[in-house]
Amino acid sequence: MQKIVRCSCGMQFENEQEGTLIGLVRGHARDAHALELSDDQIRDLMEIDQQGKERTMTKILACGDIMDGCPATFSAASEDELLAVAGMHAAEVHGLEITPELVEIVRGHIHESDDR
Ligand SMILES: [Zn+2]
Numbered sequence: 766m767q768k769i770v771r772c773s774c775g776m777q778f779e780n781e782q783e784g785t786l787i788g789l790v791r792g793h794a795r796d797a798h799a800l801e802l803s804d805d806q807i808r809d810l811m812e813i814d815q816q817g818k819e820r821t822m823t824k825i826l827a828c829g830d831i832m833d834g835c836p837a838t839f840s841a842a843s844e845d846e847l848l849a850v851a852g853m854h855a856a857e858v859h860g861l862e863i864t865p866e867l868v869e870i871v872r873g874h875i876h877e878s879d880d881r
């Protein structure tokens with residue numbers, strides 16, 4: 766598994782071997798920033814590469830965008846799931862009939878949010 770350290774200056778170091786990576790980062794910190802970092806400090810900066818793991822966008826809907834004053838918000842992994850949950854809420858709480866028009870309105874208020 767690839768390990769990554771991102772320096773605050775924008776430099777990025779990657780290596781599969783923790784020891785090698787620590788060496789790289791320590792060398793850079795010394796040369797570029799005149800900083801002496803300990804192994805532990807560098808380990809704290811280390812991230813496991815999440816490449817390949819698809820970044821999941823969460824779909825978010827705030828009911829209040831549609832129904833004034835409603836505090837309910839919904840999130841789901843897919844638009845269909847979100848529409849299903851929001852539809853149930855609209856029917857139960859607001860007594861709305863779920864029409865294609867309403868679904869379109871709701872769809873227009875769905876936001877995407879980065880999972881992180
Ligand atoms: Zn740097």
Ligand SMILES: [Zn+2]
Nearest residue numbers: 828832835837
């Ligand atoms: Zn609501």
